Amino acid sequence: MKKLLVLFLFFQMLTTAAFAQQYKYHIVKRGETTADIARMYNITEATLFKYNPDARNGISPETKLVVPLTESVRQENVKFEIHRVKRKETLFSLSQQYGVEIEDIKRFNKHLYSQELKRGEKIRIPVNLPVVEKEATEKSVGNPLDLTIKEHVVLPKETLYGISRKYNITIADLQRLNPNLENLQPGMVLKVRNGSFEKVVDVEGDLFKYYQVKPQETLYRLTKKFGISKDSLIELNPALADGLKSGMVLRVPNVELYEEGDFSEENLVNLENRLNNFRTKNLVVMLPFNLDKVVKTDTSSNSAERIRKDKVMQISLDFYSGVLMAVDSAKSLGITTNLRFFDTEQKAEKVRSIINTNDFSNVDAVIGPLLQSTIEAAASSLERQNVPVISPLTKKQAGSMGNFLQSRPTDEMLSEAMISYISRNASGKNIIIIADAAASAKKSRLLAAFPDAKTVNPREGSYLNEAELAGALVAGRPNWVILEASKIGVLSNATSYLNSMADKFPITLMTTDRNNSFDSDNVSNRHLAKLKFHYPSVDRAFSPEKSRSFVKKYEEKYGVIPNIYVIRGFDVTYDVLLRLASAEDLYASIAQEGMTQYVENKFDYEMRPTGGYQNKAIYIMAYDKDLNLNVVE
Structure with missing residues (x-):
């Protein structure tokens, strides 16, 4: 009998779910946009596109669109006045003008929960909502x-x-x-006690959720995390007027996050759900293909050999294929791209010649070139036209050009991110610093950050004293060993000794600079895994398992598994195209949107005091005992 009851309830739930959602046809009127229609029915554009995929490519008068009706539309016979927002108008002024609550305006224009009013946009003002008298204020709550x-x-x-x-x-x-x-x-x-004072209100459907403030979080970070303005966040949580405190429970928009692949970070923004600018994107990609050298060779076998030996050319071709994959993926979202490639031949003068002899007046963004001298030549030549130039690979900041976007964090930023991570988690840890002679500056920086840290210095330049190292470790307490070295001997010696001591002492190995020496065959990956090796990284260390969908598409098209340069080409280009499609231009997107993440890279640009923009998004990676790399932060 109990089983029959469970089955009955299960089918009842299914039946309820099946018939709860209702739909209607909307016939497009002249001048209407998908954004207008979505607002009319109190849904998002993403929901409208879900039921009408062809609408991504544009709509025309008399087109029939399937529209899911929300509960509020079905249950309330609400009449609206369409209001075009004028300069300096606010939600408060509109609520006074029409005699409605700010919350009611937002309820029928859901984008206003996370965005500010924009001059010229059309919003719906409910004009026949029943008036609900506010309850009289209860007698003063003295205590x-x-x-x-x-x-x-x-x-x-x-x-x-x-x-x-x-x-x-x-x-x-x-x-x-x-x-x-x-x-x-x-x-x-x-x-x-049962709450009545400062009562926590019920969440309205799935529109809001509760969030508990973590230590050291700032109001700015929360506005970025949930895609909401500071004023709107305070309006939802009046207690914020007295300041943000760790442990506070806030009412925030239930932002749908990017879930393609292995994404779990709460503060990521999914631009695929924010597309609103579907005009054709004009994109230029500059890469050092060095085709002039290939043409000069006699045979196809010679050409293949030259490509095999030319590292820069190989990187360019891999990056190029990633760009094509990104353009193709963007096309499936309704984003059309006019793509032009130029061969820079690794010469700054060639870059200037390309820009001087071609029309860049309608270009939305330039990706590349790859090398420092050529990328600076491109940004400098296009600065007057304010065309954004994105550097995909360079580590060095370029001058003070306002149109320069460095998509790769610098090595200094990586080091600072790691030091910051250690500082936030250093309580109760026994910190030990091992640094070779070449890392003396890093050692000084670490000692300034951790004045109580112990130091173990390599002898004769490369070798550690095992007894000295063991003496610096503490049993029964986490030992965080920061290893700063480029000499393979120091790395091999230190990791080997620490590995032998890891059964007796709890040890975590860290570095602020995972240089190429860590990849030497003399440095055992199994030792690094046992020591839970932590390091800062630009990417998430490409994993075919975690990015199966992208790998499958690429392998089907090119017959090989993509490498890091393919993925870099895809991630940088896809981010640029989505940003262009979610705002008026790239600069506006950077100002409006937060952190994005794709196959292996994430992007969070901030304006540099000296000019231009810098991606500050960095991963802290760590090995587990099975040699898997995981994102710690």
Whole structure:
């Protein structure tokens, strides 16, 4: 009988789900856009495209579109006035003008939960909503703790957040009731009460969710994480007016994140859901193919041999194939690209000649060249036209050109990111620094950051004293060993010794600079795995398993598995195209959008004080015991 009841309930749920959603046809009127129609029915453009894929390529009058009806549209016979936003108008001024609540304007224009009003856009103002009289303010709450007090016994794994939600009160309220509360432990008895003061409101459907503020998070970071303006976040959480505090529970937009592949970071933005600019993108890619050298060879076998020996040419061809894959992927989203390639021949003068003899007036972005001298020549020549030039591979910052976008973080940024990671997690750790002579500057920087750290210096330039190293380790306490060296002897010696001691001491090996010497056959990867080796990285260390969809498409097209330069070409180009399709231009996208992530790379540009833009998105990678590389941060 019990099984029959379960089956009945299961089918009832299925039936309810199947008939809950209703649809209607919308006949497109002249001048209407997909954005207008989405706002009309209180849905997103992404939802509209889901049911009408051809609409990505544009719509015309009399076209029939399938529209899913939301609950609010079905249940409320709401009438609207279409308002075109004028200069300096705000949600507050519009609410006063039409006599409606700001929240009601947002409810029927959902994009306004995460975006500001834009001059010239059309929004819907509900004009016949029933007037709900506000409840009279209750008598003054002189002491909110005079309410009925209960007791709660803390269960294993319970958190302050969970308890606050259980009793519908805030964490701050809990802490006021229990002023001596420091560390929550199972079995503790807490004072609680049913919430009415500073009550945590119910989330409206799936439009909002609750988020608990982590230590050291800032208001700026939260606005980026949830795609919402500072003013809107404060409006949703009035307590923020008194400042952001760790542990606060905030009401935030339930932002749909990018889930292609292995993405789990909460602050990523999925630009595929924000596309609104579908005009053709004019993209120029400059690469050092060195075709003039290939043409001069006599036979096809000679050409193949030259390509095999020419490292720069190989990188260019791999990057080129990644660009083509990105353009093809963008096309499936309705983004059309007018793509032009130029061969820079690894010469700055060739780059200038290309720009002087071709029309770049309508170019949305230039990707490349690859080398420092040529990329600077391109950015300098196009700065007056304000054409953005994206450097895909160079590590060095270029001058003060405002149109220069460096997509690869510098080595200094990688080091600082690693030091910052260690600093945030250094409490209770025994920190040991090993540095060879070539890393003296890094050693000084580390000692400045960690003045209590122990140091073990290589003897005769390359070898460590095993007894000295063992003496620096502490049993029963995490030992974080920071290894800064480019000499293979130092790396091999240190990792071998530490590996032999790892059964007795808890050791984690780290570096701020994972240089090529770490790839030497003399440095055992198994030792690095046992030592849980941590290091900063520009990419996530390409994994065919984690990027199966992309690998399969590439392998079907080219017959080989893509390498890091293919993936770099894809990620940089795809990011540029999605940014161009989600804003007026690339600069506007950088100002509006947050961090993006694709197959192996992520992008989070910030304006440099000296001019131009720098990608600051960095991974902290770590080996596990099975030699897998994982993203730690």
